[in-house]
Amino acid sequence: MAQVNELPEVVSLMGRLIDAVNIGMPAGRGCAHPKAHLAKLILAQQYDGRCNRNSIGLLSLMGEKLGIPPTRNQPSYKTLERAYDDPAVIGILNEVFFLTQRPVSLHEERFAVDGTCFPTTIKENWESAKKRFLKKHETRSIFEKTVIACGTTFKIISAFAVTSTPYANDSPYLKPILAQIQQLYRAVSLIVADPAFLSRENCGCIAQLGAKPRIMPKGNVSLKAKGVKAWRDMLIDFTQQTQRWLMDYHTRSIAETVSSTMKRVNTTPLRKKLIIRRAVEILARICVYNLRQLTYLKYTRNIQLEFHTATPD
Numbered sequence: 001m002a003q004v005n006e007l008p009e010v011v012s013l014m015g016r017l018i019d020a021v022n023i024g025m026p027a028g029r030g031c032a033h034p035k036a037h038l039a040k041l042i043l044a045q046q047y048d049g050r051c052n053r054n055s056i057g058l059l060s061l062m063g064e065k066l067g068i069p070p071t072r073n074q075p076s077y078k079t080l081e082r083a084y085d086d087p088a089v090i091g092i093l094n095e096v097f098f099l100t101q102r103p104v105s106l107h108e109e110r111f112a113v114d115g116t117c118f119p120t121t122i123k124e125n126w127e128s129a130k131k132r133f134l135k136k137h138e139t140r141s142i143f144e145k146t147v148i149a150c151g152t153t154f155k156i157i158s159a160f161a162v163t164s165t166p167y168a169n170d171s172p173y174l175k176p177i178l179a180q181i182q183q184l185y186r187a188v189s190l191i192v193a194d195p196a197f198l199s200r201e202n203c204g205c206i207a208q209l210g211a212k213p214r215i216m217p218k219g220n221v222s223l224k225a226k227g228v229k230a231w232r233d234m235l236i237d238f239t240q241q242t243q244r245w246l247m248d249y250h251t252r253s254i255a256e257t258v259s260s261t262m263k264r265v266n267t268t269p270l271r272k273k274l275i276i277r278r279a280v281e282i283l284a285r286i287c288v289y290n291l292r293q294l295t296y297l298k299y300t301r302n303i304q305l306e307f308h309t310a311t312p313d
Contacts, residue, residue, distance in 0.1 A: 016067075
């Protein structure tokens with residue numbers, strides 16, 4: 001039933017959430033199209049996976065469900081393209097991302113963090129590109145790396161950060177991701193991540209949330225806390241309760257599942273050339289993924305899709 005109703009439910013949710021943002025932004029001088037309508041069109045484009053020209057035609061197909069009334073003044077494909085770096089549209093999409101957390105924010109406590117790369121062309125493979133980079137740095141970006149955190153119970157993406165380069169170290173991005181999770185979720189009991197995130201500072205940041213860190217130790221680590229008690233506690237738990245520790249740690253694979261699902265559902269590489277537009281394209285894809293997942297949770301876990309609840313303190 002969830003698969004049968006996915007398309008109408010997701011498109012309807014796009015319209016509902018953007019209307020719920022209710023920022024009250026007027027079209028303004030020189031802009032004939034409301035920002036909310038452009039944000040809806042961006043989400044519809046990323047859900048459908050087509051280019052700008054084809055996506056304009058989605059208005060006649062999905063306009064009613066999206067809550068966009070028919071008009072003679074239809075936006076052009078260039079209007080859609082420029083919407084990806086419009087600050088007002090970006091603000092609306094950010095609010096939509098935050099709203100997608102609300103139905104599960106009181107029930108999710110365990111999170112997995114992982115880095116993933118979105119291709120910008122179908123002609124490249126990540127492993128071969130990474131080997132080339134070790135020999136010679138490339139100026140052309142053929143991948144965009146994003147560090148994502150998702151709940152291990154409901155698989156909703158709860159936080160993300162687009163890295164400065166596709167080959168950036170994951171570890172520095174954990175702290176801002178934890179800040180996003182703390183802002184959106186009432187309780188956090190567990191954070192799991194692979195060895196790329198291993199550091200005393202990251203363990204300390206996780207402990208400040210009241211959560212247990214589960215980051216796979218490397219071969220050269222020591223028990224020296226160096227002022228971070230959470231580091232020592234994590235390693236002692238690893239040696240004394242190994243099986244239980246590994247059961248917690250291996251929920252990290254859920255983050256890989258989420259990344260894989262996003263890429264398999266939308267196989268189109270990132271289309272935008274400008275950095276800011278490409279980052280907004282990733283944001284829109286994450287919003288679409290969360291909307292799809294919420295639709296499935298409605299039917300499989302009886303999650304009520306209500307978005308008026310206040311964000312947890």
